Amino acid sequence: MTLFTSPVSWPESWPSPQQLLESAREAQRASYSPYSGFPVGAALLVEGMDEPILACNVENSSYGLSICAERSAAVAMIARGGKKPLAAAVVGKRGEVCLPCGACRQFLAEFNPEMPLVFEHGDSFVVTTLAELFPAPFLLTEQSGEQ
Ligand code: THU
Numbered sequence: 560m561t562l563f564t565s566p567v568s569w570p571e572s573w574p575s576p577q578q579l580l581e582s583a584r585e586a587q588r589a590s591y592s593p594y595s596g597f598p599v600g601a602a603l604l605v606e607g608m609d610e611p612i613l614a615c616n617v618e619n620s621s622y623g624l625s626i627c628a629e630r631s632a633a634v635a636m637i638a639r640g641g642k643k644p645l646a647a648a649v650v651g652k653r654g655e656v657c658l659p660c661g662a663c664r665q666f667l668a669e670f671n672p673e674m675p676l677v678f679e680h681g682d683s684f685v686v687t688t689l690a691e692l693f694p695a696p697f698l699l700t701e702q703s704g705e706q
Contacts, residue, residue: 563687576677579648586613601628602648605641629663646675668696
């Protein structure tokens with residue numbers, strides 16, 4: 560079955576999709592998800608940064624305040640001076656595609672609406688783009704993320 564159809568360019572200079580997924584797995588270990596029992600990890604490859612930004616979902620007793628791993632990662636990227644995520648890996652249940660929720664798609668699109676995304680899929684992985692999952696984000700600026 561073809562899950563995604565958009566062509567994805569993944570430059571050789573980048574860590575491999577498998578390596579970025581490994582980073583997301585490492586990030587997942589820190590997850591605080593006692594209410595859902597669904598730990599998520601995200602790794603962002605960021606322009607100008609040697610190491611990926613790692614983040615996890617963080618839940619709260621007031622459930623609605625919980626934040627997803629992908630948004631945590633975007634926040635961490637900005638806090639550390641990063642500007643542009645080049646690619647993201649997201650992991651949830653082992654071997655299953657863990658798609659970002661709608662809020663996270665919009666949040667990530669702010670910084671790079673075209674970025675490649677990689678997910679586990681069985682023993683392997685699948686790659687798509689944020690543009691395929693979320694083709695029409697709301698953006699106030701032509702060049703998102705620029706001030
Ligand atoms: N979650 C993420 O971290 N990322 C997503 O894209 C979907 C959902 C988290 C939120 C919550 O802590 C748990 O997964 C179950 O919904």
